Amino acid sequence: MRRPSLQSLLPFLRWLPTTSRKTLGNDALVGLTGAILALPQSIAYALIAGLPPEYGLYAAIVPVIIASLWGSSWHLICGPTAAISIVLFTSVSPLAKPGSDDFVALILLLSFIAGLFQWLLGLMRFGALVNFVSHSVVLGFTLGAAVVIALGQLPNLLGIDIPSQKTALSTVVNISQHLGESDWRSIGLATFTLAVSLLCKQLWPRSPALLISLVAGSLAVAALPQLLGHVTLVSPFEGKLPPLVWLDFDLENVLQLLPAAIACGMLGLVTSLSIARSLATKSQQFLDANQEVRAQGLSNIIGPWFSGSLSAGSFTRSALNLQAGARSPLAGVFSAILVALFALFGAQLIEHIPLPCMAAGILLICWGLLDIAGVKALYRVSRSEFLVMLLTLTATLVMELQTAIYAGVLASLFFYLKRTSQPRVKFWQDGDEELLRVEGSIFFGACHYLQQIIQRSRGERVIIDAHHVNFIDYAGIEMLHQEARRLRGQKRSLILRRARPQVIEEIQKLQGAEQCPVIFED
Incomplete structure (x- = not known):
């Protein structure tokens, strides 16, 4: 040391x-x-x-x-x-x-x-x-x-x-x-x-x-x-x-x-x-x-x-x-x-x-x-952050101040988690292929949202463009494996395209590269 x-x-x-x-x-x-x-x-x-x-x-x-x-x-x-x-x-x-x-x-x-x-x-x-x-x-x-x-x-x-x-x-x-x-x-x-x-x-x-x-x-x-x-x-x-x-x-x-x-x-x-x-x-x-x-x-x-x-x-x-x-x-x-x-x-x-x-x-x-200019700027830029500010202000007036700080932090985290739990997904249909471009992390908070989107897909090849996915946790990996096996039972396939090397490595750890039900494409 x-x-x-x-x-x-x-x-x-x-x-x-x-x-x-x-x-x-x-x-x-x-x-x-x-x-x-x-x-x-x-x-x-x-x-x-x-x-x-x-x-x-x-x-x-x-x-x-x-x-x-x-x-x-x-x-x-x-x-x-x-x-x-x-x-x-x-x-x-x-x-x-x-x-x-x-x-x-x-x-x-x-x-x-x-x-x-x-x-x-x-x-x-x-x-x-x-x-x-x-x-x-x-x-x-x-x-x-x-x-x-x-x-x-x-x-x-x-x-x-x-x-x-x-x-x-x-x-x-x-x-x-x-x-x-x-x-x-x-x-x-x-x-x-x-x-x-x-x-x-x-x-x-x-x-x-x-x-x-x-x-x-x-x-x-x-x-x-x-x-x-x-x-x-x-x-x-x-x-x-x-x-x-x-x-x-x-x-x-x-x-x-x-x-x-x-x-x-x-x-x-x-x-x-x-x-x-x-x-x-x-x-x-x-x-x-x-x-x-x-x-x-x-x-x-x-x-x-x-x-x-x-x-x-x-x-x-x-x-x-x-x-x-x-x-x-x-x-x-x-x-x-x-x-x-x-x-x-x-x-x-x-x-x-x-x-x-x-x-x-x-x-x-x-x-x-009193930062009035800051309040106006916050209102123009982000309504959710403006709501967090109002909640913190209200808590400060009706609660003890140290409790108000915690209330503000919890409100801020709530809106952050709500936003990240629904990553942006764009759709394309090309014949029997359905392309989903995911912009965000695949983690426990977003799994249910993404799983519903995959389950509503109708293409024989469900392709997830994962180029913008920087992080995936165990819950996300388990969800992809589960959906890949379900689609395989329907003679369909789940494909991750342009996934980053660290994301591929994490997904393959669960069952090994040979048994992984998810297909990877460049």
Whole structure:
């Protein structure tokens, strides 16, 4: 067995020697831009996940460094994301009170289990498994998650205190029962924050609009204490680097969290690889999917020991990384270091952020998740995939999010199997010959369909043009043998024409080449 090379264990050694003072300075500047964007987003995602705000910063430090150094993509930036955060919240909130020490411990344990699952997939080179989570499932889940997140932030925006709910429908019902308790000043402050952010995007598209709007909202509260002094602020925390924690591997907790951890792990991989592939196409960079999967897993295995919750690719930060001209993954490392410095020295600034302002910022993030153009394109291209998207979206709104992911995957697989179980067959009749051209695999799912077609054939020579058949399994072989024997009893014959050598070899294995009832022609 060949021993792994040092570069396979430490893949950053492949590109690190090529860095220069110029590229180092450029990546540091890009990292600063990324950190400015990451600060408000990370805090917002921590609140979505039910975590104290500092844990959003922690998730944007160690996991980001590990994923940047061990990954394959030069531009992918990881960290807490909206979709992952809402799944973490809905998975763990039934087990512990959000924000409590037990809740945090369970979130970190779930992150570790998800990371271990990801790393094992990459180690066994099973990174292609994430392809079973189709784009339509991701699109439907993302749309649903945006709605769920937005509904979850409405109480903060309205200034009312109500318990969190497991599903979007129950959240709507709960909010409607407390609308009369809404605080118009909280609503006004949130509206002001939204207006500032939208104005910044209009006048200065590349500005950190979310950060500017949060500062503006905080200054408004400070300037008008008699009017806005009662508005709830983000919980204060002590400024420090990510603390080391000891994970509690209680068997009962592990078993309870395992289904959600696998769902989160798959969702994180699909998101990260989709973003990485998109960026690699634009930058003409080679992407090693299995290395990227291992890097994602490693970041989520190590991150929880440094108080980092589950990390995945961030499209906004990754796209900014590419557009700003990052030359290497060091841009992500610099971004994480700068976030760490803010966590250490700027923590007191966070406790001045009003919750309605943060809720307004999260609503803007949710709006950015709505891919209307993608929905229209999916409708034009494939109605079955569009239906999968709708089913996933509906499941996201009426079920718990990790269950919705599984429902979407099952729906996608159902339509795929339905399509492949009925391969395209074209017919020609030429005298006593009936020609059937099969375009697809002859496997257990398609056997019944193909057998019915063969049985309806009336030619003395039933010829299957198998040039486009790449795969045949035992059930397919048994079906062909059975039909060949039946036709032979009727003084007719079953012929495979232009079959590929591997298909012929598989068919002849059942009874040997001499006794095989199927006839082969070139």
